[in-house]
Amino acid sequence: MNRPIDIPLLLEKRISTESRELRQAVANASQVVIFGSTSAGLQTSKSDLDVFCVGDTAFKFKSAWLDLTVSTRAEVESADWLGSELANHIGCYGIWLRGNPDWRDGIRIGDHAIDRKRRRIKAFMRHLPLAWDDLESGYRAKYGIKLRRETQRLILLESGVPVPPTVLLDNLWISHRDRCDDVLLKLQSVCPAGFDVEKLINAASLATMSAKPGIERNVNHPQLQRAAQVLLGFEQRGSFVPLKTRPIVGQFISDPVDLIISVP
Amino acid sequence: MSRLAKPPDRDVLAKISNAIEVIEQHFQWQGFPSKGTAEEDEIDTDNSDKDYDLDDSEEGSDVFDAEEIEIAIDAFLSQLIKNEIVKKGKGNRAPSMESVFNQMFGEDHEVAKMVEEFEEHVAGYFGWISFDDMKKAYSQLMTIKEILAKMVDGTNE
Numbered sequence: 001m002n003r004p005i006d007i008p009l010l011l012e013k014r015i016s017t018e019s020r021e022l023r024q025a026v027a028n029a030s031q032v033v034i035f036g037s038t039s040a041g042l043q044t045s046k047s048d049l050d051v052f053c054v055g056d057t058a059f060k061f062k063s064a065w066l067d068l069t070v071s072t073r074a075e076v077e078s079a080d081w082l083g084s085e086l087a088n089h090i091g092c093y094g095i096w097l098r099g100n101p102d103w104r105d106g107i108r109i110g111d112h113a114i115d116r117k118r119r120r121i122k123a124f125m126r127h128l129p130l131a132w133d134d135l136e137s138g139y140r141a142k143y144g145i146k147l148r149r150e151t152q153r154l155i156l157l158e159s160g161v162p163v164p165p166t167v168l169l170d171n172l173w174i175s176h177r178d179r180c181d182d183v184l185l186k187l188q189s190v191c192p193a194g195f196d197v198e199k200l201i202n203a204a205s206l207a208t209m210s211a212k213p214g215i216e217r218n219v220n221h222p223q224l225q226r227a228a229q230v231l232l233g234f235e236q237r238g239s240f241v242p243l244k245t246r247p248i249v250g251q252f253i254s255d256p257v258d259l260i261i262s263v264p
Numbered sequence: 265m266s267r268l269a270k271p272p273d274r275d276v277l278a279k280i281s282n283a284i285e286v287i288e289q290h291f292q293w294q295g296f297p298s299k300g301t302a303e304e305d306e307i308d309t310d311n312s313d314k315d316y317d318l319d320d321s322e323e324g325s326d327v328f329d330a331e332e333i334e335i336a337i338d339a340f341l342s343q344l345i346k347n348e349i350v351k352k353g354k355g356n357r358a359p360s361m362e363s364v365f366n367q368m369f370g371e372d373h374e375v376a377k378m379v380e381e382f383e384e385h386v387a388g389y390f391g392w393i394s395f396d397d398m399k400k401a402y403s404q405l406m407t408i409k410e411i412l413a414k415m416v417d418g419t420n421e
Binding site: 119120123124127128131136138139141142 | 336345
């Protein structure tokens, strides 16, 4: 069941314990935007709060409860920003608490964002096989999950779809593993000869087996539905897919949320 | 948690120091130690032994993959787990380098602070680490190793 959340109050609580400088930066920002799982209605009590501000000085801050990025006006007007994965995510899912989303009309997933994602996946796949035998199972799981998520994001970016909150990627993967062959094929295409991508992905499976009751959420955000369509390959079929995932917990996996996605 | 913890015993310190060589080897493979700046130092800029694709070299050869060092750090931490120096968290959770050193030495210990700085240098920007950041990171890694060695010898209590 979707529970209404007072986002301004949540922000106030999350920054109240931080430094005076940080609070000042948020107070003086010309734009304050909430993004990530909270803005998409997929947050849990353990979710951090993702905040984007336009301010005088660029900086980043991250804690267990708050992930803050402050960019300058010049930065958000740059082509690099407007084409970036983050700008497209914020533009699509962001909730403006202050200021106008005046740069949002200029966003478009740029070639740079796609190239960066490809480069990152390739870099991991180039070096991971060399170190695989030395990595303890927890780290293998970490890379299994990381590479799977990054590949899902790449598929979305290549399809011109803004990347949704990670909880959706995880839930789609767990609930429709049999329909996610594109991810494996894409990973395999950059994998060095002799390294089995299934091995990498399976290393992550142990981390997803533990089950706890999830929070049920109806996903009716059109862009979330679009992302689900692309990742599940329903682009051509126009199918209606009621989707209720197994709850998942574990290392690097999102908090348990049962998503019910209706793909029109 | 205490901001300064009782340091591990010498045997454990020696094992940590040995395990750090996994990261050190990675830097050495990249051509470190180096003496100059990116412009002066040509030791790494060839990368001819690496199987880089053309599209990976667009930003020049004086940058390094952040992903690569991340894997080296995790291989180091894996050794600590295998040697039972570090325990995994719940749900097979693998700890970060910073959390391991904070727990072992306390947040205010010079080694823990240096590790924090080291991780900042290798965090990269969109996956790339600049030559200067790599150089600083390598220097910090060597200092960490030196401090650990002194602690093992009992000359830096």
